[in-house]
Amino acid sequence: MSIRQSLLAILxxxxxxxxxxxxxxxxxxxxxxxxxxxxxxxxxxxxxxxxLVAKGESDHEGRAYYEITExxxxxVTSWLASPVDRHTATRDEFAIxxxxxxxxxxxxxxxxxxxxxxxxxxxxxxxxxxxxxxGEPTTREDLAHLLVIDGQIFQxxxxxxxxxxxxxxxxxxxxxxxxxxIPLDTDVPKRGRPVRQTSVxxxxx
Numbered sequence: 665m666s667i668r669q670s671l672l673a674i675l676x677x678x679x680x681x682x683x684x685x686x687x688x689x690x691x692x693x694x695x696x697x698x699x700x701x702x703x704x705x706x707x708x709x710x711x712x713x714x715x716l717v718a719k720g721e722s723d724h725e726g727r728a729y730y731e732i733t734e735x736x737x738x739x740v741t742s743w744l745a746s747p748v749d750r751h752t753a754t755r756d757e758f759a760i761x762x763x764x765x766x767x768x769x770x771x772x773x774x775x776x777x778x779x780x781x782x783x784x785x786x787x788x789x790x791x792x793x794x795x796x797x798x799g800e801p802t803t804r805e806d807l808a809h810l811l812v813i814d815g816q817i818f819q820x821x822x823x824x825x826x827x828x829x830x831x832x833x834x835x836x837x838x839x840x841x842x843x844x845x846i847p848l849d850t851d852v853p854k855r856g857r858p859v860r861q862t863s864v865x866x867x868x869x
Contacts, residue, residue, distance in 0.1 A: 686701055
C-alpha cells in the first residue's frame with residue numbers, strides 16, 4: 665500500500681512525529697493524496713506492531729518521534745525495487761511512489777521507472793492474449809469480460825505512454841541539474857494546516 669510504504673520511505677530519512685510525517689507526505693506528493701492525522705497514527709501503530717518502526721521518547725512538547733528499524737529500511741528498499749501490482753491498486757499508486765522516490769537521496773528513479781514499465785508490458789501482453797482467446801463475444805459473459813479487458817488494455821497503453829513521457833522529463837531534469845533531494849523539514853508544521861506546495865510552473869522556471 666502506497667501510504668504505508670511512503671511513510672516508511674520518509675522515516676528512512678530520519679525520525680518524525682505524526683504531524684511532521686503528514687506534512688512531509690503532502691510536500692513530497694503535491695497534496696494529491698491528502699491524509700488526516702488519524703490515518704498517520706493508525707499506520708504508525710501498524711508499522712510498530714510489524715516491527716518496521718519503533719516509537720521513541722516524547723519531547724518536551726509531548727511529540728513522540730518514530731524511528732525506522734532495520735526491517736523497515738529493508739522494506740523500503742524492497743518497495744522501491746518492486747513494481748506496483750496493478751491487479752490490486754485502487755489509486756494511482758505508482759504515481760505516488762514515483763513522486764516520493766524522486767525526492768529521496770540515492771534513489772535511481774530511472775530504474776524505478778524501468779521496473780514498472782517491464783511489469784506493465786508483461787501484464788499488457790497477458791491481457792492481449794486473453795482477449796484473443798475469447799474472440800468475438802457470443803454471450804453476455806464474454807461481452808462483459810471483453811469490456812473489462814478492453815478497459816485494462818487502454819489504461820495500460822496510456823500508462824506506457826505516460827512512462828515514456830516521464831522518462832523524457834526525468835532525462836531533461838537530470839540534464840538541467842534540477843536541485844537536490846528534499847531533506848526533512850525541521851520546522852514544526854502547524855496543526856490542521858497542510859503544507860502549501862510550490863506550483864509546478866514556479867518550480868520549473
